[in-house]
Amino acid sequence: MTQKMHLYLAKQADRLKPSSLGHRIRFVRSLFRYAYEETYLTSNPSLKLREPKIDKRIPKFLIEEDVIHLKISCQSLRERALLEFLYSTGCRVGEVEKINIEDLNWENCSAIVNGKGSKQREVYFTTECKVWLKKYLTSREDSCKALFVTDTHPTRRMAIPTIRWALKRLADRGEIEANVYPHRFRHTYACQLLDNGAPLDFIQGMLGHEKTSTTQIYAQLRGERRRELYRRFF
Known part of the structure; x- marks a missing residue:
């Protein structure tokens, strides 16, 4: 045998x-x-x-030009709010699916998310994200407690496949060559922190990684990002 x-x-x-x-x-x-x-x-x-x-493969990220094209291509408040939240928090798609409106702290632009193993952590979003979230929530007429909900009736919490589909549709509309999916925003978020000089232990905490080795793969992004930008613009 x-x-x-x-x-x-x-x-x-x-x-x-x-x-x-x-x-x-x-x-x-x-x-x-x-x-x-x-x-x-x-x-x-x-x-x-x-x-x-x-x-270990180097995580794939979105360059700034792609992010701008995605923002321009948004046709609904939900699309823009979802895009801004993914981009500025680095949340896993499962965390975005579970988050409720009551989990947001508008005063300090933060949110409590439930990560892997039901572990909670605080994430932060930009003022721009705050503006679009408020616009989106004000436009809603439902009583669902979820932060992101479906466009169809009855209104339900936006599920992971729906989030993926919304981003794919947005990328197609914006004619983005890169494959756009939720986790790619997480990689882009980590790359932005690296470019701005954030230490790896800080990035580890923001991403909710248990192991340092999981975060260390992002250290390779500096060189990969330079190569990607060179290929795109030279």
């Missing part, structure tokens, strides 16, 4: 990316662990399986 399992994974390695192969190996390990614990097997042949090493 062990030989067959290794042959199977070797074939998968020829056609899968390391990250996808890692998912497949975790599934195989889970399956055999269950079979062993339920006494269907007398031993667990997957114990020595190791996941492939995955090179």
Whole structure:
């Protein structure tokens, strides 16, 4: 069985990316662990399986020109408010989905978000974002407590797929060459902080990263950003 399992994974390695192969190996390990614990097997042949090493990719960001085009392309108050909030807070899309109006502090332009593992943190947004959020909320006639809601009736909290679709539609309208998705704004946010001289430990706290190593990948953005700007403008 062990030989067959290794042959199977070797074939998968020829056609899968390391990250996808890692998912497949975790599934195989889970399956055999269950079979062993339920006494269907007398031993667990997957114990020595190791996941492939995955090179950390440099996060992709939006350059300032793209952000400006996106802002110009907004046709609704919701689009502009959503864009400004993603861009100025660096929130995960799941955090944006869960946030309620009552979580905002207008006085100091901050919000409490629920991050991974139900951990709360305070994020901040710009005065420009505040203006568009207030315009958007004033235009609404619903009683939904969510910060961002659907355009359709009955009004509901804006779900993650809807947020992704709204950004894709905005990018298509603005003829943005880059692939625009919620997490790319998070990368752009980190890049802006780096460009403005923010230390990595500060960025780690603002992004809500548990591990320093997760934030350190952004240190490579300085060089990558220079190369991207050179390719775009030279």
